[in-house]
Amino acid sequence: MISLAGKRAVVTGAASGIGRATAELLAELGAAVVLADVDEAGGAEAEQTVIAAGGRAVFVRCDVSDAADCERVIATARDAFGGVDVLFNNAGIIRRSTVCGITEDDWDRVMAVNVKSIMLLSRRAIPLMRAAGGGSIINTGSGWGIKGGADAVSYCASKGAVVNMSRAMAIDHGPDNIRVNCVCPGDTATGMLVEEARQLGGSLEAFYEEAADRPLGRIGTPGDIARTVAFLASDAASFVSGAVIAVDGAGTA
Ligand code: NAD
Numbered sequence: 440m441i442s443l444a445g446k447r448a449v450v451t452g453a454a455s456g457i458g459r460a461t462a463e464l465l466a467e468l469g470a471a472v473v474l475a476d477v478d479e480a481g482g483a484e485a486e487q488t489v490i491a492a493g494g495r496a497v498f499v500r501c502d503v504s505d506a507a508d509c510e511r512v513i514a515t516a517r518d519a520f521g522g523v524d525v526l527f528n529n530a531g532i533i534r535r536s537t538v539c540g541i542t543e544d545d546w547d548r549v550m551a552v553n554v555k556s557i558m559l560l561s562r563r564a565i566p567l568m569r570a571a572g573g574g575s576i577i578n579t580g581s582g583w584g585i586k587g588g589a590d591a592v593s594y595c596a597s598k599g600a601v602v603n604m605s606r607a608m609a610i611d612h613g614p615d616n617i618r619v620n621c622v623c624p625g626d627t628a629t630g631m632l633v634e635e636a637r638q639l640g641g642s643l644e645a646f647y648e649e650a651a652d653r654p655l656g657r658i659g660t661p662g663d664i665a666r667t668v669a670f671l672a673s674d675a676a677s678f679v680s681g682a683v684i685a686v687d688g689a690g691t692a
Contacts, residue, residue, distance in 0.1 A: 441673045444469035447520040448672065449512060449564065451503050451556065452530030454481030456629030457579065460661030461527055461668045466494030468669055471520040475501040475512045476530065495520070503530045503556035504548075513563035522571050523564045525672040528557045529579040533594045533631060535638040546593045553597035557604060565612060573616030577671045578605045579664075580623040580683065582691045590639075598623075602683050609681035618680035620671045625687025626650060627659035655688030 448465045452458035453474035459481075466472045466489045474489075474496055476482040482498040489496035499515050501508040516523045531553045534545040557578055568574030583591065584598030605621035612619060626632060626646050636643050650658045667686045670676050685691045 441669055441675050442469055443525070443669070443673055446470040446524040446672070447473075447516055447522050448525035448527065449473045449475060449516050449523055449560070450527045450529060451475045451501070451512075451560065452579075453498070454478040454485055456631060457624065457627060457661045457664045458527070458529045459485045461529065461665040462496070463489055463492070463494075464662070464665045464669050465525070465527075465672060466496055467492065468673075470525065470672070471495035472497075473512060473516045473519070474498045475503065477502050503528075503560065504551035506559050509556065509559040510563055513560065513567065516564075517567060523567045524571060524574050526560060526564045526568075526574070526576045527579075527668055527672070528560055528576065530556060531579060531581075531597075531631070533591060533635055533638075535590050535635070536592065537590055538592045541593055549593040549597050550600075553594070554600045554604070557601065561608065565615070565617060568617050569615045574618075575672050575676070576605075576608065576612075576617065576619045577668050578619070578621045580605070580621045582623055582625045582685060582687050584621075585623055585683070585685065585691050605683065606681050613680060618671075618676065620676075620679060620681070621683045622664060622667055622671070623683060623685045623687065623691070624664050625653075625659055625685070625690035627661060627664060629661055632658070650688075653688055653690050654692065657688065659686065659688065 454476035486498035609619040
């Protein structure tokens with residue numbers, strides 16, 4: 440049912456985890472993909488994986504909090520593939536701290552990478568989508584954008600912002616046939632979760648053990664999230680906009 444043939448996609452955070460799995464799946468479904476990430480080695484490797492599988496991909500080194508970098512990403516999609524139909528705003532970081540312990544630098548960095556980036560990329564992609572008659576923007580929120588979480592106040596604030604800015608963008612750009620949705624993963628087995636475990640002084644095993652008590656009894660895989668994003672990117676989701684979709688095995692339910 441889902442084909443992305445003829446679509447041009449931009450994926451941020453494409454060097455690893457959810458972004459990489461999504462970039463690979465979108466390409467497998469027929470999209471030409473611009474992979475954006477600050478990690479040059481990982482991004483180049485992801486680009487080669489897509490090309491080796493017969494897909495079309497270009498990697499652009501980009502810090503998503505930097506306006507000039509974001510302009511270059513969208514310009515690359517325009518110059519290499521002729522436009523942008525799908526934008527997956529997915530790059531994100533976490534810093535573990537309460538509101539009393541966080542430094543201003545960490546607060547600003549989390550907000551810039553997780554929230555400001557969506558504005559920087561979307562404002563360049565939307566005119567191209569409008570010119571093409573529409574498009575699909577998917578923003579990565581989090582279960583911690585829906586409910587609160589302990590010892591990650593800047594991350595929770597940033598993901599709450601992503602959830603509600605997705606709704607606002609869906610309202611503003613619906614008349615241009617641009618759909619905007621927010622995917623909220625629960626704990627998902629990626630580098631971020633390993634880093635979270637390290638910041639908490641533990642290992643990934645603790646996340647697996649904790650998940651055993653949840654309704655579906657496990658944490659997510661990058662593929663779980665990627666398949667949801669592929670649906671939202673496709674014309675199969677033609678009337679889905681302004682939605683906040685938890686992909687968390689009923690973790691927030
Ligand atoms: P990940 O660490 O594997 O991937 C994040 C990617 O973003 C990395 O490749 C990293 O290099 C890139 N990145 C970080 N800062 C960047 C910057 N300034 N500019 C460009 N790229 C940058 O983690 P992931 O779990 O795949 O994270 C993807 C998204 O999913 C994030 O927004 C994260 O908040 C969200 N999320 C993850 C989980 C989880 O449990 N893994 C849960 C909820 C939400």
